[in-house]
Amino acid sequence: MKKTMFLYLFVLIPLLGIMACVFDSDNEGVGSFLDHEGLPLNYKVETLTIEGIEPSSVKSYFDDYPYSANGRAVLGTSFDLNHDLFLDFAFRNENFFSEFSSDDSASGQLEFYLLKEFYTSESLTFDDSLPIKENLTLSYSWVLSTGSGNRFVDSIAGITNSSWYSKLDSWEEAVFDTVFSLNIVSYDSLVIFPIPKDLIQAMKKVGDACRLQLKISAKETSNLYRLNGASTPFRPVLLLKGSNNTYSSNSPFRMAAKSSYINEVSDSQVLHGGGLRESLIVELPKEKIMTALSEFYGDEFPFTEGDSMDVRQMVVLAEVKIPLQEGTSKNTLNKPIQMVVASMIDSLGEESRKMEAYKINSDLVKAEGHPNMIFNELDTLSLQVTYGLRDFINKASDKEDFRFMVRLGYPVLQPNDPAYTDYINTEGDSIYFFFSHFDYVYYDLAPSLEKPMTLKLWLATKRGEE
Amino acid sequence: MKTLLFALGCLFTVSSYASSVMGLDALGAEDVSGASAAIAGSGYAGNAKASEEGVSMMNPARLAYNKNVSFSANLSYQMVSASVKNGSLGTQSITIPSFYLAFPMGQFGAFSLGLWQHYSSNIKLELSDSLNSQQATLEYQGSIFEFTPSYAIKLPFWHRLSVGGTAHFVMGNNKRLLTLGPDNSAVAEEDSWATNNSDVTDAVNGSWSILNHLAYYTLAAQYRGKTASIFFSYTTAYTLVNDMEYQLQMSQLDTLAPTKLSRQIDVPITLATGVSYRLPKRQFVMFDFMWKPWKNDIPNVAGSWDLPNETLVESEFLISVGYQRDGSTIFYDSFISRMTYRAGAWYKNGYLKDVSEVGGSIGLGFPLGKRGTTIDLAIQGGVRSSKSDAYFDETFIGVKIGLMGIGAWGNQRSGM
Structure with a gap:
């Protein structure tokens, strides 16, 4: 028994320790291996700003079904x-x-x-x-x-x-x-x-x-x-x-x-909130986006080689910035209202609507408030369309123009709180981010959408050193 | 024995994956001779030793001399250290590279079924250096498995000669995942918030098959003499097809639609031969030789960055010499004398251009019970060195454990 203990303590465990050290990796070792294989140690983020985009079409859909x-x-x-x-x-x-x-x-x-x-x-x-x-x-x-x-x-x-x-x-x-x-x-x-x-x-x-x-x-x-x-x-x-x-x-x-x-309308670009079944679909021209990508990368866009799926880069985040003109718009609760965004993406060959995620820019929110809200005294509305643009560029070869949908969500009680959710603060108070009732508003996007908007892309690419 | 199992237990708990960091984007590391622990113990020599039970992938004709129903399973544990310029790179792996069942049928020959991991590329490397915003995880998981039914028979008019063949049905998958963190150096500071928690994974998933055929084949002939045995084998050339899907993903549920690509790898014929010579007192010396004339460079998994598109190849050969002292079959002898002892050395010119491997091994066979069931243990070590800059030199240590079970199906009970 003693012999076995001796063997464990003084031979096997030190031996395993030595082997673990010899056959282990450190950051420098892995780094120089990846570099040698032609692989990067991180992905380079590049931003591309496409200015002066005028929507190719804006259509509102209002459902008055009970x-x-x-x-x-x-x-x-x-x-x-x-x-x-x-x-x-x-x-x-x-x-x-x-x-x-x-x-x-x-x-x-x-x-x-x-x-x-x-x-x-x-x-x-x-x-x-x-x-x-x-x-x-x-x-x-x-x-x-x-x-x-x-x-x-x-x-x-x-x-x-x-x-x-x-x-x-x-x-x-x-x-x-x-x-x-x-x-x-x-x-x-x-x-x-x-x-x-x-x-x-x-x-x-x-x-x-x-x-x-x-x-x-x-x-x-x-x-x-x-x-x-x-x-x-x-x-x-x-x-x-x-x-x-x-x-x-x-x-x-x-x-x-x-x-x-109350009165019949045509060609309206008005949103009403209230949780009503309504939406506004904005279409951005494909050519403008493709040309900007071509100039940025020096490659052909849309990508048409092989099965035409473009996996040369990925959209990490995409933001569309709309200059706001809120003069004719009216609300009743006097609170900012969250703008909900969805994109039309391809799902197994069928177009489906995917709700967009919203990533929070904490510094900006603390200073100016959430950029995806209306009635918040902002001159620009920033809507994130990451999933949509990711899918659009990935399959641009067989896509028409890029489409996204907006509608109004709940009124916001804490427009400058980066939490974007209800929580209990350190004093034990409940902080409610959204008001739990809808506002019924008249929000006309037409004056805002008449002005050209800006699309900003954060891109990760697989292109190596030329 | 207890100590040994304890030590192995300790080794396995610290394991990750890798048998070599060379040629990961080509085929990966090759496990020759059907990855059996017994043959690994004698330095890959001994395919001609006809008195050995079990299955040889290099020499299916040997199967005809099997006396008992047997199964064998092998477990391989490997540690590799590559000599990178600065820092250290080491990986460890554990795999079950082969599994065989053999059924001798007397005068009707012998039949066997097997599963052999012929090539594997398994590795996981992590780099996390938040100061320099470097964050990368590289993971390869690739196996080319072969399902190998074999048949061999002794010539009815001359039992010293046998012929046999194996069909190799190829299957398996390969995967490469490179997960990277963002580098915001080219982005304005007020824009860097957008890449928080945004690791991007470049994912390649593929599967293996053979072009236009169901399988490739090995044919062999074996002569079993009183003191010397010899075999020759020929393996057909074939083309491996690797159908792959490339994509970038934020998570497994948030991916780009993949683009589909396929690569074809022309694997040449294999010629192999070996001699086994019996010395007094159950001792054997063995010599084996294998040759595979690779011609066409191998297209890589690649897919941008600065990954090279091809891996250069050269003629592959393996020269091995081995020694084996079989254990006594008399159950009442001491355990030490019933053990099998093996030693061997090899020189291998791998399929990767300018890469050669020198290795040595020692092996032990521990008998369990009366029938000849054994646990084979092989410890291998060596270096893979490269004349070109394409690869880092590697040092490796491997442990292979094989369990050979002998059954007595169909055998008459000896009279009591």
Whole structure:
């Protein structure tokens, strides 16, 4: 046993130590080997700035298809957009309706809760404007179908949201306006909308069960009311009152909103935020980019040898800089808004949209704020399109012009914070980077996109010494 | 024995990959003679020794003299130190370069199956010098494996002569990854933020096959005399095809679309011969010779920077001499006398132009059990030196361990 220990301690372990030293590498050794093999020790970064690029086309896409308002609902207008609400009720109350149908003093109202967490947010200053007073014109239209029994009510729950949305778009029912004076003094109080007498009359025809699809518009207001939706604890209530204090109180089981232009527009380059399905697609001319690369490298661009895949260099980062003209643009929350970027890249032969990553230039952010934000008093908007340009140059031989997409994201509460995310600071306070509600804005990019933009590339190349 | 296993255990835990840093972009390092630990122990000599159980890639005809079903697996541990100008460069590798099964079928000859890593280029080197913004990781992982079914038979009218052949089905992959950190020296200071955490990897991934054929072939004839044995073998020429994809990547999920390239390597014929001469007391002296007249330079993996496009070749030959003292087959003899002892030396002119290798080895065979199962251990050392500036001289030490298992399938139990 002793002999074995001796062998381990004084022969084997020192021997292994010596061997490990002899057969190990150090930085100088690896460096001189790589150099000898013709390999670099790092990649050389080069920047290429391509100035004076005018977009070959700019197209906006706005989708006014109805969408869910079960969480947050909006009613009213925001600049050039109108936001309608749709409520889907299904209920039965045979006892109530048996008296209600012959009740001359029957009445009703629609009660909403305001989205209190929005209105009372510390980041905003809405309290200043209380009370909100206006003469509001509400336009109602509805589809009422009657039936009886639980089976009737249950059958309505079986109608999927998507098939409901698809029919809302083609509603042509009679419209009944009500004008009343709205006065909001507290964000805790109910907002009570009167309902037209015709709706009460229609509801009198219900014997046992009914399905009521109700549409509300407020096209003439200049306000946008943010309300709680059907799946929140503070969902709206349709209250029907009979004489003798009988009443029926019912909430919609789902809600939808539809945002659309107040006036028809063409060739718009306006973005609205609000989480709406809209985008602006900007196309930059291929030739301008290829010519600049050719001049920079002295090589042929696009690359057409072999299978034409260009792997001679890689875009480490690409940034497109747009001079901003925000004169005609308007917002409501007075916060900068993040611009979200995606690029059209090739994925197995199909064009697909890839969201761009955003790399943070901390020094710049601390001094001037994030460069990818609007309403931030910047004269230039810098958008990173790294994935897009990387793919574009890689496959330039069979690509048309370079395309990227922009839309508006959330308002930003800390525009000069490089964190770009919520966090807890050293004092233990929660720092929220984004505001958790959308702003509904009017942001016209047309004046900005009229001016030539700049594309800046950071490139890593495989070219050796000439 | 325990100590030995402990030492080997220690060696394996510190291992990375490499058997040579020469010719990594061509074929890599060659493992001759089927990479068996027994043959490595006697300096690659002994392919003609017909009394040896097991499989020889150089001489498939020897298989006909196998008496028992056997399998062998080999493990190779190599340490290489290259004499770079300043600093030190060393690598270590561990591989399982071969595996064989042999089935003698009496008068119907013998059949074997094997897997042999013929060429390998395995290395991982890291450089991290943040002061000079130098950051590079170079990794090669390449193996040309051959699946080798062999058949050999003794001539029915003259048992001293056997003939045999092996088909070599080529497969395998190769990969080169060069990961580099950014050098911002040509970039304005306010622009350097853009390359934070942006390591770029130049990746090449390839696979191996043979052009227009399924396999290449070795044919051999062996004479087994009472004292002297001799063999001749001929291996056909073939063209290796390496289909590769080149790309640059930020991560495995964020890559450029690769460009596809293919290279063809003309591997020439191989001629080999060897003699084994029996001395008294179970002693043998062996001499082997192998010749491979490379003609066409080998296209490299390359792909820009200042990588050369071709590796220059020259005629390859291997001269080896070896000595072996077989262990006693009498189970009741002492362990020492039942052990097999081997020693040998070789001179090899590799396929890389102006590179020659001189090496020596000692080997031991430890018998396990009655049937002849053995563990073979070979320790090899030597130098690879280059007359040209294309390569650094190398010193290497290698340990090969082979396990040879002998079964008794189909054999009659000797009467008790």
